[in-house]
Amino acid sequence: MEGRSQYSSGVAFLSSMDDQKRKPYGLIWVELSEVDWTPGPCCMSFGFDLNPLKRSIAKVGLINPPFVAREDKGRVQVVAGYRRLMAIKSLCWNKVHCWDVSDLSPIERLHLNFYDNLTTRDFNHVEIGMVLRRLASHLPKEEIVENVMPLLGLGSHEPTLDVYLALDGLENPIKSALAAQSLSLRTLKALLDTDPDTRLALLQWITNLNLNMNQQLQLIDYTIDICEKEKKRAEALFGEEAFLFILEDQRANRPQKAKQLLELLRARRYPLLIRAEKLFLRKVACLRLPKGVSIKHPPYFEDPHYRLEIAFRNGRALTEKLKALFGLEDLQKMGDPWSED
Amino acid sequence: MDFSISRVLVEQGAEKHALTQEIIGKINESHSEGKAESRDRQAPPVMDMDKGSLRLIDFPGEFLKPCPGTKGYICCGYQILHVGTNCPLDCSYCILQAYFNQPSLRVFVNLEEKLSAIGGFLDCQTEKIFRIGTGEFTDSLALDPLVGWSDMLLSFFAARKNAVLELKTKTDHIAGLLSAKNRDRIIVSWSLNSPHISAREEHGAPGLRKRLVAAKQCQEEGYALGFHFDPLIQHPDWKEGYMRTLELMDQMVDPKRIIWLSLGCFRYMPILKRIIRKRHPDTSVLDGEFIAGLDGKMRYFKPIRVEMYGFMKEKLEQWYPDLGLYLCMESDDVWQKSLGWSPTETAGLSDFLDERVSRFF
Numbered sequence: 097m098e099g100r101s102q103y104s105s106g107v108a109f110l111s112s113m114d115d116q117k118r119k120p121y122g123l124i125w126v127e128l129s130e131v132d133w134t135p136g137p138c139c140m141s142f143g144f145d146l147n148p149l150k151r152s153i154a155k156v157g158l159i160n161p162p163f164v165a166r167e168d169k170g171r172v173q174v175v176a177g178y179r180r181l182m183a184i185k186s187l188c189w190n191k192v193h194c195w196d197v198s199d200l201s202p203i204e205r206l207h208l209n210f211y212d213n214l215t216t217r218d219f220n221h222v223e224i225g226m227v228l229r230r231l232a233s234h235l236p237k238e239e240i241v242e243n244v245m246p247l248l249g250l251g252s253h254e255p256t257l258d259v260y261l262a263l264d265g266l267e268n269p270i271k272s273a274l275a276a277q278s279l280s281l282r283t284l285k286a287l288l289d290t291d292p293d294t295r296l297a298l299l300q301w302i303t304n305l306n307l308n309m310n311q312q313l314q315l316i317d318y319t320i321d322i323c324e325k326e327k328k329r330a331e332a333l334f335g336e337e338a339f340l341f342i343l344e345d346q347r348a349n350r351p352q353k354a355k356q357l358l359e360l361l362r363a364r365r366y367p368l369l370i371r372a373e374k375l376f377l378r379k380v381a382c383l384r385l386p387k388g389v390s391i392k393h394p395p396y397f398e399d400p401h402y403r404l405e406i407a408f409r410n411g412r413a414l415t416e417k418l419k420a421l422f423g424l425e426d427l428q429k430m431g432d433p434w435s436e437d
Numbered sequence: 438m439d440f441s442i443s444r445v446l447v448e449q450g451a452e453k454h455a456l457t458q459e460i461i462g463k464i465n466e467s468h469s470e471g472k473a474e475s476r477d478r479q480a481p482p483v484m485d486m487d488k489g490s491l492r493l494i495d496f497p498g499e500f501l502k503p504c505p506g507t508k509g510y511i512c513c514g515y516q517i518l519h520v521g522t523n524c525p526l527d528c529s530y531c532i533l534q535a536y537f538n539q540p541s542l543r544v545f546v547n548l549e550e551k552l553s554a555i556g557g558f559l560d561c562q563t564e565k566i567f568r569i570g571t572g573e574f575t576d577s578l579a580l581d582p583l584v585g586w587s588d589m590l591l592s593f594f595a596a597r598k599n600a601v602l603e604l605k606t607k608t609d610h611i612a613g614l615l616s617a618k619n620r621d622r623i624i625v626s627w628s629l630n631s632p633h634i635s636a637r638e639e640h641g642a643p644g645l646r647k648r649l650v651a652a653k654q655c656q657e658e659g660y661a662l663g664f665h666f667d668p669l670i671q672h673p674d675w676k677e678g679y680m681r682t683l684e685l686m687d688q689m690v691d692p693k694r695i696i697w698l699s700l701g702c703f704r705y706m707p708i709l710k711r712i713i714r715k716r717h718p719d720t721s722v723l724d725g726e727f728i729a730g731l732d733g734k735m736r737y738f739k740p741i742r743v744e745m746y747g748f749m750k751e752k753l754e755q756w757y758p759d760l761g762l763y764l765c766m767e768s769d770d771v772w773q774k775s776l777g778w779s780p781t782e783t784a785g786l787s788d789f790l791d792e793r794v795s796r797f798f
Contacts, residue, residue: 289711324714325724366726369738396728397739399509400770434740 121195126164128185128192132171137202137230138209141178142222143275149183158184158192163208165198175200176209203234214247220275221284224248225263232261259285267292269299278303283312290320294330301334304343305354318361368434372397375433383427386420397432441525442583443489446541450495454546456584457493463583464491484715486533487540488525491583496545501555504573509731510766511780513699514787516567518555518602520586521545522574526607527640529717530668533574535709542575544584552593563599566791572605572626579608587613595619601794603663607642609651615658622798624696625655626663629686631678634670638722645682649689656690661797667701667765669745671725671737676748683752692757696797697790700749701765704736731768739771746775761793 135141152159162177174181175197184192197205210227213219219227227248231240241252250256259281263271270287273279279287279302287295298319302312323330333339342348342356363370373393380391388407394400408414421427442464451457500519506512521544523533559567571577571586581587587604591614594602603624604614614625627648630638635645643651656662664686672678686692703722705713707729713720727735736742746764753760763786764772772779780786 289714320714321723325721366728366738368726368740369728372738372740398728398730398736398768400768432740 121163121197123161123193124164124196125191126172126194128181128190130170130172131164131181131185132167132173133182133185135178135226136173138173138175138205139178140209140213140219140223140226140230142226143220143272144179146179146183146186149179150187153180153183154187161193161195163197163205163212164194165200165205166196175205176212206230206234219248220277221260221281222263222271222275224250225260228257228260229264259288262288267296270295273299273303278306280309280312283309283316286313286316290316290330294319294323297330297334301357305350305357307354311354311358314358315361318358318365321365322361369396372433379430379433383424383430385424386417389417389421391430402430441489442491442542444491446490446492448492448494451493451546454493454495454550456544456546456549459585460491460493460544460546460583484534484537484712485540486523486527486537486716488523488527488542490541492541492543493546494521494543495547500545500548500551501558501569506783507732507734507766510768511764511772511786512766512783513763513790514568514783515573516569517573518569518571518590519545519574520548520571521580521584524576525579526576526642528607528642529638529640529713529720530670530703530705530722532705532709534712534716535706537712542580544580548586549589552589556593556597559597559600565599566794567600568603568790568794569594569600570603570605572603576606576608577604578606578610578613578625581610581613585613587617591617591619591623594623595621597622601798605663605665607639607648609643609647611651611655614655614660620659624661624663625652626665627652628665628667629682630666630668630670631672631675632681633672633674633678634722635682638670638717638720640717645685649685653689656694661694661696662690663696664698665701665765666749667699668703668722669700669749670703670722671741671745672721675745679749680752683756687756692760694797695757695760696793697761697763698753699763699765700746701767702737702742702745704730704734704766706734710735732766742767742771743775746771750776761790763789 158180160177160180162180163175164177165173165175167173172194177194181192197208200208210231228240228244231244235244237254237257241254241257245252245257263274263284266288270279270284274281274284279299283302287298290298298316301307301315305311307315319330319333322328323333326333338360339357342353342360345353345356348356376393376397383391385391390405392403392405394402406414406417408417445461445464447457447461496519498519502517502519504512504515504517521542522536522539523542524531525542571590577586590602594600596619601622601624603626605626605628607628611625614620614623629635629645629648632645635642642648652662652664666679666682669679703725705727710723713723726738726741728738730736737745746767750762753762762776763780764776769779769781780789
């Protein structure tokens with residue numbers, strides 16, 4: 097296995113090559129029409145903004161030539177510098193000087209691009225997935241976990257690697273959202289358990305309402321539970337009138353819509369709990385507690401104890417509030433809301 | 438024996454134990470693949486429990502441990518005799534699925550060597566009653582025809598007046614019990630459910646009738662019986678479903694020789710949800726209204742639990758009023774609201790169950 101010993105010894109491949117003995121790379125002219133523009137086996141770029149690079153190249157020209165390899169059929173494979181070439185293409189250049197690394201093996205080309213990128217920029221999650229997947233076809237999994245993941249700022253954790261490896265097969269809108277950080281990796285992990293249609297239906301809500309990570313996770317959890325229980329597709333669920341109303345409601349802003357969406361799903365997922373919460377609030381409201389006094393229920397009513405809070409300025413105010421509380425006849429009727437339902 | 442064991446892995450140190458050779462001999466030596474690494478770093482396929490492999494292990498840890506119980510709820514003060522882990526059955530709700538990073542059926546072949554130390558521990562506390570079970574991390578009888586746990590343990594417990602052994606199972610593997618000489622201080626107990634849950638969620642387990650026929654045979658042979666409706670699971674027509682099981686019990690067993698019967702609504706560690714969905718996509722065990730309990734585990738919303746326990750109590754006590762009914766891992770207020778009394782704390786429930794032991798043995 098090429099590269100194994102270099103990672104294992106903690107020395108990167110390119111730096112371990114004897115520069116003195118290595119045949120120098122040659123600069124060649126590459127016609128842009130010869131370039132294979134599909135993201136090739138070395139590509140680790142996704143979700144990038146070309147404009148800064150275009151502006152730079154337009155102003156001072158191409159500072160660092162890309163690395164390319166000529167393939168058998170005359171096509172040119174991009175090894176490193178995919179973005180630079182894309183920028184040049186969009187600037188309508190016809191040809192460009194590139195370093196020819198056709199002599200390098202596939203893993204050497206991959207290493208070249210990996211280290212070239214590693215030292216100059218941060219990878220987004222999708223790009224990390226691309227790096228790991230490409231390396232995984234050359235290196236054993238344990239080596240990637242132990243030696244490559246730390247280079248990418250990740251802990252050596254195999255389940256995390258599995259999440260990144262699964263990224264490749266995901267739909268482009270999901271990948272774009274992840275690259276743009278509208279989706280967190282935790283959310284993505286939850287989405288991986290769903291089918292493509294469900295993922296895309298959930299993504300629409302996530303991006304349309306700009307849900308934060310906790311909201312994203314809640315949305316996914318509620319949706320999967322409801323769909324499983326009701327044997328319903330997510331698209332069908334979200335096609336219901338109540339959900340469409342939230343989307344189309346002109347009066348609510350995005351945070352308000354996010355709240356409405358999660359409340360709607362929660363009420364559907366936990367009908368008894370929601371009913372108990374409402375009954376409890378109604379009962380407390382009927383008590384007409386003195387100002388500054390509140391009664392709260394424990395989370396999910398699981399703990400048997402309720403909580404009374406009294407805000408007061410001084411002992412006299414406290415005494416008055418306690419007296420008022422003692423005078424409340426209905427206070428003795430307080431109890432689990434479902435008991436009197 | 439229907440084990441479907443495709444390979445035996447003998448971990449380092451296990452080869453020297455007689456039980457290892459006995460097990461290999463029983464399975465058929467041609468299936469043995471020799472020694473396995475003591476720490477297998479090869480990850481199994483996604484969430485595969487590798488139930489086709491049997492690992493024979495020289496277990497270095499404690500064999501007898503108190504049940505850890507759970508924070509905020511009343512426990513029964515049980516002791517676990519750790520004879521192995523995992524189980525050839527594949528119940529969708531099983532907690533053991535959370536340990537898929539330690540796959541395979543695992544049998545601790547040095548149990549017999551450790552029994553004298555366990556005996557010493559029990560014998561120096563004669564004033565205390567030890568309720569001991571092997572069914573926490575595995576089914577007590579599923580592998581019994583192969584491993585011979587009953588052979589090893591029955592005489593050991595019959596000789597001790599301050600301990601009882603409970604063998605919890607969903608199987609009908611009772612041949613070892615029926616051929617045993619010693620039956621004193623042994624409780625054979627069955628995990629039961631509604632026919633719907635049994636058929637849909639308890640994959641690989643014998644049906645309820647088979648379990649109860651086995652219970653009937655054990656009772657006729659003089660064994661004390663226990664039953665565990667744990668997990669109780671809400672499903673359409675659950676009341677009728679559980680009633681059908683009670684009717685079957687009524688046909689098969691004499692309630693007077695039931696030492697105890699526990700009820701426990703389905704609860705699970707949050708991590709288990711994803712695993713259950715992955716391993717059992719058709720399951721309905723996650724459909725109920727689960728909330729985070731005081732111990733962080735997911736449980737049915739309290740009024741649901743109270744209703745289920747209350748229903749079961751009513752029907753069970755109509756059948757026989759002195760079944761030693763208790764709740765597993767429940768709070769004081771749920772006890773009060775559903776059973777009408779509460780042991781208040783773990784010590785109280787321990788006393789209740791110890792008293793049942795004294796009465797039965």
